[in-house]
Amino acid sequence: MPTQYPDILFQQKINKEIKIEPKDWMPEAYRKTNIRQISQHAHSEIVGMLPEGNWISRAPTLKRKAILIAKVQDEAGHGLYLYSAAETLGITRDEMIDDLHCGKAKYSSIFNYPSLTWADMGAIGWLVDGAAILNQVALCRTSYGPYARALVRICKEESFHQRQGFETLLVLSQGTVDQKAMCQDAINRWWWPSLMMFGPKDSESTNNDMGIKWKIKRKTNDELRQNFVDMAAEQVKVLGMSLPDPALQWNEANKKYDFGELNWDEFWKVVKGNGPCNKQRLAARVKAHEDGAWVREAAVAYQRKRKAAVRSSFGEAKEAV
Amino acid sequence: MDYIKKIYYGDIPGENSGGGELKGFSDPSLESGDEAWPLWEVFIRSKQGLDHKHAGSLHAADAAMAIENARDVYTRRQEGVSIWVVESKDIHASNPDDSGSFYEPAEDKIYRYPGFYDLPDEVKQM
Numbered sequence: 001m002p003t004q005y006p007d008i009l010f011q012q013k014i015n016k017e018i019k020i021e022p023k024d025w026m027p028e029a030y031r032k033t034n035i036r037q038i039s040q041h042a043h044s045e046i047v048g049m050l051p052e053g054n055w056i057s058r059a060p061t062l063k064r065k066a067i068l069i070a071k072v073q074d075e076a077g078h079g080l081y082l083y084s085a086a087e088t089l090g091i092t093r094d095e096m097i098d099d100l101h102c103g104k105a106k107y108s109s110i111f112n113y114p115s116l117t118w119a120d121m122g123a124i125g126w127l128v129d130g131a132a133i134l135n136q137v138a139l140c141r142t143s144y145g146p147y148a149r150a151l152v153r154i155c156k157e158e159s160f161h162q163r164q165g166f167e168t169l170l171v172l173s174q175g176t177v178d179q180k181a182m183c184q185d186a187i188n189r190w191w192w193p194s195l196m197m198f199g200p201k202d203s204e205s206t207n208n209d210m211g212i213k214w215k216i217k218r219k220t221n222d223e224l225r226q227n228f229v230d231m232a233a234e235q236v237k238v239l240g241m242s243l244p245d246p247a248l249q250w251n252e253a254n255k256k257y258d259f260g261e262l263n264w265d266e267f268w269k270v271v272k273g274n275g276p277c278n279k280q281r282l283a284a285r286v287k288a289h290e291d292g293a294w295v296r297e298a299a300v301a302y303q304r305k306r307k308a309a310v311r312s313s314f315g316e317a318k319e320a321v
Numbered sequence: 322m323d324y325i326k327k328i329y330y331g332d333i334p335g336e337n338s339g340g341g342e343l344k345g346f347s348d349p350s351l352e353s354g355d356e357a358w359p360l361w362e363v364f365i366r367s368k369q370g371l372d373h374k375h376a377g378s379l380h381a382a383d384a385a386m387a388i389e390n391a392r393d394v395y396t397r398r399q400e401g402v403s404i405w406v407v408e409s410k411d412i413h414a415s416n417p418d419d420s421g422s423f424y425e426p427a428e429d430k431i432y433r434y435p436g437f438y439d440l441p442d443e444v445k446q447m
Contacts, residue, residue, distance in 0.1 A: 023417045070397075077394050084378045087360070093380060094357055150377070157398070299382035300356060306383070 014215050019145040022088035030214055034144050035089045037216060039096045042082035043107035045075045046100075047281050051115040051124060060118060067164050068121065074161065078154045085146040101286050103273065108132075110197050112275030119172055119179075119186035125165015126235070127187070127194040131228050133158050135198065138224065143215040166235070173239045187236070188244040195259075196267045198225040226256055233257045359408055361387040363395055366403035373405050381406075 006025045013020065020026055049072045056072065059065035083093055099105035110128050115121070136158065140151045172183040199205055199221040211217035219227075229248075236243050247260035269275065358380040364373035376395045381387035387406040395401065415423060431437050440447060 021417065023414070025418075073393075073397065077397060080379060080394050081377055084360075087378075092357065153377075296358065296382075299386060300358065303383040 011213075014143050014213075017143075017215075019148060020143050021145045029210065030216070031089050033210065033214070033216055034147065035086055035091050037211075038082055038086040038089075038144075038147050038150075039091065039099070040106050040108075042079045042086060042096065043100045043105055044111065045079035045082060047107045047111045047285060049075045050281055050284055051111055051113070051277075052121060054115050055118060055121050058118070059121075064121075064168070071125070071161050071164065074157050078150075078157070081150040081153055082147075085144075085150045088146045097289065101282070101289065103282065106271070108197060109267070109270040109275060110193050112270050112277045112281060113189070113193050114277050116189070117182050117186060119169065119182040120190065122165050122168030122172060122183070123186035123190040125161050125163075126169055127165075127190045127232065128197070129158060129161040129165060130232065131194045131197045133162055134224050134228050134231075138219045139217070141215070141218050166239075169239055169241075173241060183239070184241050187239075187241050191232075191244050192262060192266075193270075195225055195228070195262055196270075198222075198228065200264075200267070229257050229259050358382045359410070361391075361406045362409050362412060363387070363391040364405040364407075365391070365395055365401040367400055368402055373403065376400075378409060 007027055010020075010024075010026060010030075013024075020030075052068060052072050052075075056065060056068050059068050083096060086096060087093060096105065100107070110131075115124065133155065136151050136155050140148060140155055142148050142151065169183050169187070172179045175183075202220045202222045205221055212220065233243060233248060233250075245260045247258060249258050250256075251258045270278070273279075359382075360378055361381055361384075362378050363376045365376045366373045376391070379387065379390050379394055381390050384406055388404050391404045391406055392401075396404070427433075
C-alpha cells in the first residue's frame with residue numbers, strides 16, 4: 001500500500017463514504033476539527049440543561065415536570081455520548097471540561113439567552129431543538145464513525161423533545177388571552193437566536209470548506225437555515241401565531257421562504273461571550289463541577305480501598321499455601 | 322504470529338483511557354486528588370436471544386458504578402435487558418494498518434459461499 005500518500009487514501013475513503021474510525025490514519029486538521037466540533041456539541045448539550053433546569057421546579061403540572069426532567073436527562077446523556085466520541089480522538093474528558101470552564105471551548109450561543117416564562121419551554125423545544133435536529137440529522141452521515149453513531153442515537157431520542165415543545169405551545173395557543181400572549185412572546189424572543197444556531201453565513205464561515213470536503217459537515221449553514229425557516233414558517237400557522245419577521249414571505253419562484261437579515265452584531269456579541277447569560281451559564285457549570293468534586297474523590301477512594309483489600313487477601317491466601 | 326503488534330485499547334488511545342490502575346494506587350499515602358475515573362466500554366443485550374452489542378463508553382470509578390451509569394446513559398428507553406462493562410484498557414484490538422494482510426486469507430475463497438456451486442434446477446431447496 002502506498003503509505004507515502006496517506007492523505008490521498010484518506011480522501012478516497014471519504015469520497016467513497018467509508019467511515020473513518022478512531023485508529024485509522026487521518027490528517028491532523030481532520031482530528032482537530034472533529035475534536036472541536038464534537039466537544040462543542042457535547043458542551044452545548046450540557047450547558048443546554050441550564051435554561052430548562054430553571055423551570056423544572058416551576059412546571060405547571062406533574063406531567064409537564066416529568067417530561068421536562070426526562071428531556072433534561074436526555075441532554076445529559078447526549079453530552080456523555082459526545083464526550084466519549086471526542087475522547088476517541090485523543091483528548092481527555094478532563095481537558096474538554098477544563099476548556100469549557102476556562103472559556104476556551106465554545107458551546108451553542110442559544111443557551112446564553114434567558115428562559116423567562118413557561119412558554120419558553122415550548123419555544124425551546126419547538127425552535128431550538130428543531131434547529132438542532134435539522135443539524136444533527138444531516139450530521140448522522142458525518143464521516144467520523146464514533147460521531148455518526150452518537151448522532152444516530154441522539155436523533156432517535158431528540159424527536160420527542162421537539163414534539164413536546166410544540167405541544168406545550170399548542171396548549172398555550174388555545175388558552176386564555178394571557179396564555180396566547182405568552183406563547184407569542186416566547187416565539188418572538190427565540191426566533192432570531194434559533195436562526196443564529198446555524199452559524200455565520202456561508203460566505204463568512206471559515207469552517208465550511210474543509211468541513212464539507214471531509215464530509216464532517218454534510219450541509220452548509222445557509223442550507224440548513226433555509227430548511228429550518230421553511231419548516232417553521234408552515235408550523236407556526238398551526239399554532240395560529242406569527243414569526244417576528246416582516247420580510248418573511250413565500251417565494252413562489254424559488255419554492256422557499258424569503259426571510260429578513262439576522263442581527264449579526266448580536267450574533268458575534270453573544271459568540272464572543274457578551275450575551276445576556278454567558279457568565280451565569282459558565283459560572284453554573286463551574287460551580288456544579290466544583291460542588292461535585294467530593295463525590296468523585298470519594299468514589300476513587302472507595303475503589304482504591306476495595307482494590308487494596310482484594311490484594312491483601314490474595315497475599316494472605318498465598319502465604320497460607 | 323505477530324499480526325497484533327501494538328496493543329490497542331478499544332477505540333480510546335491507551336494513554337488517555339483514564340485511571341485504569343488508578344494513579345497513586347501504589348502509594349497509599351497519596352490523597353485521592355482529582356484523578357480521572359477510568360473508562361469503561363459498555364455492551365448491551367437489547368432483548369433475550371440477542372448478543373450483547375457495543376453501545377459506547379463511559380467513565381466510572383468501579384464496575385458497579387459503570388453498570389449503573391450505563392443503565393442511565395444507554396437504556397433510558399428500555400434498550401437493554403443485560404449490561405456488560407469492561408475497562409477499556411483491557412480490550413485488545415487488531416491493528417487497522419495490518420488489515421490488508423490480516424484479512425487477506427479469506428479474500429480468494431469464494432468456494433466458502435453457497436452461490437459458488439451450480440446445481441441443476443431440479444434440485445429444489447438446497
